[in-house]
Amino acid sequence: QVCGWGSRLLRISENDFLMKLLDSEHGEVSCAEEPTGSMSHVMPRSRHNCGGFRAWHVTGSLLASVLLFCSSGFWIARHKAASGLINSSATERDLAVSAQGYRPWETAEWEVRVQFVRIRAKPSFDSEALGSRSLGDVVLGGREGGWLQLSGNAGWMMQKNGMLVQRFPVYTLQPKGNCLETAQFHIIDSAICRFAATLVGVLPENARLMSLDPKQPEARCYVASSSSAPSHVAICSSLPYLPPARGDVMTSKEIQERIVKSRFHLLQGRTSCRRGHVPKKPCMILWNRTLGDMVKMGFGSAIAYTATVLGYSELAGCVNAVADSFQRHWTAWGMGPFWSKVLPDIEFNRRWMAGKRCRFVPKVDHVLGTPRALRCQGQPEIWHSQLKELSPFKCRRKSEFELLLYQLLWIFGPVLVQYDQPFRHSYAALHIRHGDKVMENRPVFGLRKHVAGLKLLWPNFERIFVTSDDAKIIEATKESLGSGNSQNIIVRWTTGEKRWSGGAPSDQFMNHEHDNAAIRAVLSDFSALALSPVLVGNNESCFFNGARLLNMAVHWEHRRRHPWCFDVNTEEICDDWFFTYWGWGPGFYRKPR
Numbered sequence: 233q234v235c236g237w238g239s240r241l242l243r244i245s246e247n248d249f250l251m252k253l254l255d256s257e258h259g260e261v262s263c264a265e266e267p268t269g270s271m272s273h274v275m276p277r278s279r280h281n282c283g284g285f286r287a288w289h290v291t292g293s294l295l296a297s298v299l300l301f302c303s304s305g306f307w308i309a310r311h312k313a314a315s316g317l318i319n320s321s322a323t324e325r326d327l328a329v330s331a332q333g334y335r336p337w338e339t340a341e342w343e344v345r346v347q348f349v350r351i352r353a354k355p356s357f358d359s360e361a362l363g364s365r366s367l368g369d370v371v372l373g374g375r376e377g378g379w380l381q382l383s384g385n386a387g388w389m390m391q392k393n394g395m396l397v398q399r400f401p402v403y404t405l406q407p408k409g410n411c412l413e414t415a416q417f418h419i420i421d422s423a424i425c426r427f428a429a430t431l432v433g434v435l436p437e438n439a440r441l442m443s444l445d446p447k448q449p450e451a452r453c454y455v456a457s458s459s460s461a462p463s464h465v466a467i468c469s470s471l472p473y474l475p476p477a478r479g480d481v482m483t484s485k486e487i488q489e490r491i492v493k494s495r496f497h498l499l500q501g502r503t504s505c506r507r508g509h510v511p512k513k514p515c516m517i518l519w520n521r522t523l524g525d526m527v528k529m530g531f532g533s534a535i536a537y538t539a540t541v542l543g544y545s546e547l548a549g550c551v552n553a554v555a556d557s558f559q560r561h562w563t564a565w566g567m568g569p570f571w572s573k574v575l576p577d578i579e580f581n582r583r584w585m586a587g588k589r590c591r592f593v594p595k596v597d598h599v600l601g602t603p604r605a606l607r608c609q610g611q612p613e614i615w616h617s618q619l620k621e622l623s624p625f626k627c628r629r630k631s632e633f634e635l636l637l638y639q640l641l642w643i644f645g646p647v648l649v650q651y652d653q654p655f656r657h658s659y660a661a662l663h664i665r666h667g668d669k670v671m672e673n674r675p676v677f678g679l680r681k682h683v684a685g686l687k688l689l690w691p692n693f694e695r696i697f698v699t700s701d702d703a704k705i706i707e708a709t710k711e712s713l714g715s716g717n718s719q720n721i722i723v724r725w726t727t728g729e730k731r732w733s734g735g736a737p738s739d740q741f742m743n744h745e746h747d748n749a750a751i752r753a754v755l756s757d758f759s760a761l762a763l764s765p766v767l768v769g770n771n772e773s774c775f776f777n778g779a780r781l782l783n784m785a786v787h788w789e790h791r792r793r794h795p796w797c798f799d800v801n802t803e804e805i806c807d808d809w810f811f812t813y814w815g816w817g818p819g820f821y822r823k824p825r
C-alpha cells in the first residue's frame with residue numbers, strides 16, 4: 233500500500249519508485265525539474281523524476297516500510313504470473329517490453345491541442361495527407377525531431393509548437409472490469425490498449441477491445457487469455473479519452489437539437505463580436521429575393537453569400553426585414569427564418585421604393601442580384617471597403633467562421649429535419665458538376681476521378697449517393713456501380729430531377745431552371761450532400777462548396793471521423809475549417825489580417 237501510495241504521489245511506477253530508493257544515498261531521492269504529470273514508466277528518463285518536486289527525503293523507518301511492502305508487491309506480481317495474465321519469464325523491467333518487441337520508452341500517448349493536425353505519409357509538409365486528427369484526440373507514437381511517428385507505421389504528425397502534447401497516464405488492472413469504480417477511465421483505442429497491456433505485465437496479444445455489455449457506448453480494453461474465453465479484467469488509465477468519432481448519419485432529432493444550439497451560439501457570438509461597436513445610425517436591409525431567385529442564380533453560392541451578408545448586417549446593428557408575403561412563401565418550402573422583422577406588404581413596398589442600393593463586395597453584389605433583390609435604408613456599417621479588407625468587428629477568425637456556420641444552419645436546418653435521407657446508415661456522397669462549369673473555363677472531372685478519390689480514403693463504402701447535372705453521369709454510375717455489379721455497392725440519386733446530356737447548357741449560367749420541380753431537386757441534392765458522413769467533389773463548384781459549409785455546420789460540435797471530405801480538383805482533403813475560411817468562408821472577401 234505504501235509502495236502504491238508513494239508511486240502515485242510521485243507519479244511513477246512502483247518498480248521505478250523502489251529502484252530510486254535503492255539507488256539514492258541516505259534515503260534521499262534527487263529530482264530534476266520535470267513537467268508536472270510526467271511518468272517514468274511510460275517514457276523512462278536518465279534523471280530521476282518526481283513529478284515536479286525537487287527532492288524527497290525519506291526517513292529510515294519509512295524506507296524500511298516501503299522496502300517491505302514493495303518486496304511484498306514483487307512477490308504478488310510473481311503470483312499473478314502463474315495465472316497466465318503476466319509473462320512469468322519477464323523481469324520487472326522486461327514487463328515493459330512486449331513479446332513482439334514493443335519498446336514503451338520510444339512510444340507514448342500524445343494529445344492534439346489544436347483544431348486539427350494532418351497525418352502525413354512522410355515527415356514532410358509536402359508529403360501526401362493520409363487523414364487528420366481533431367482537438368482532444370489521443371494518438372500513440374514516438375517523437376523524431378519535430379515529428380511524431382504513429383505506432384504501426386500509420387503515418388507522421390507535426391509535433392512541435394504545442395500542436396501535440398505528451399500525456400503521462402498510469403495504467404492499472406481492474407479485476408472487476410469497471411474502471412469507473414476506482415476513479416479510472418476505460419481505454420477505447422486498440423493501439424493504446426495493446427500498449428498499456430505491456431506496462432501492466434500483459435502480453436499485447438491478450439489485450440483487445442471488447443463489448444461485454446450491450447449498453448456500452450463503445451468497446452473497451454480487456455484482458456483475454458484466449459479468444460474463446462475472454463477475461464473481465466479491464467486495463468484502465470488514469471487519464472480520460474474522448475469517445476470514438478461517429479461516422480453514421482444524424483437523426484432528425486439530433487439535427488433539431490443542433491439547430492437549437494446553433495441559434496443560441498449565434499446570438500451569443502454576435503453579442504461577443506460586436507462588443508464596443510456602436511452603429512452610427514439605424515439601418516435596415518430589405519430582402520426581396522425568393523428561393524426561386526436563389527436557385528436561378530446558383531443556389532450554392534447564393535445561400536453561402538446570404539449567410540455572410542446576414543451575419544455582417546446583424547453585427548452592424550442593421551435590421552433585416554422581409555414582406556409578409558415573402559415570409560409565407562419562404563417558410564412554405566421549410567426554410568428557416570433569417571429575418572429580424574416582418575413588415576406588411578404595403579409598408580415593405582413603400583420602404584423598398586425609398587430604399588437605396590446596398591454596396592457590398594462586387595462578387596457578392598453579383599451573386600445576390602443587388603439591387604433587384606436587396607435594398608438598404610440608412611447607413612449600413614458593412615460598406616465595401618470594410619467587408620473587403622478588414623472586419624470592423626472584434627472577432628477571432630474561428631469565431632467569425634462559426635457565426636457563418638450557425639447562420640447557415642439556422643437558414644437551411646429546418647429543411648434537413650424534414651428531409652428523407654437516402655440511406656439509414658453511413659453513406660458517401662459524390663457531387664459531379666459539368667455543364668456551365670465548362671463555359672466558365674473551370675476544370676471538370678468525371679465519375680472515374682470521383683470514385684478514385686473515394687476509394688483512396690474510404691475503400692469500403694457500400695452506399696453512394698450521386699448528384700450531377702449530367703444525365704450521362706447517372707447512367708454511367710448505374711452501369712458501373714449500380715445493382716448487378718460485382719462490387720456490392722448500392723447507388724442512389726434524386727429521382728425526377730431534370731438533367732442534360734453533358735450537363736446544363738451554357739445558356740443556364742446564372743439562369744438555372746427554377747420552377748417548383750427544380751427547387752425540390754436542389755433542396756434534395758443539397759440536403760443529401762450536407763448530411764453525408766463522407767463528401768467527394770470539386771471545389772470549383774459553388775454548389776459543392778456551399779454543401780460542404782452546411783455539412784461542416786451540421787457536424788460542427790459532433791466528433792466525426794476524419795477525413796470526411798476530398799477535393800478531386802486539388803486532390804487534397806478538404807475537411808478543415810481554416811482553409812475553408814479563406815477559400816470560401818468570410819476570409820474569402822478580405823485580405824489576411
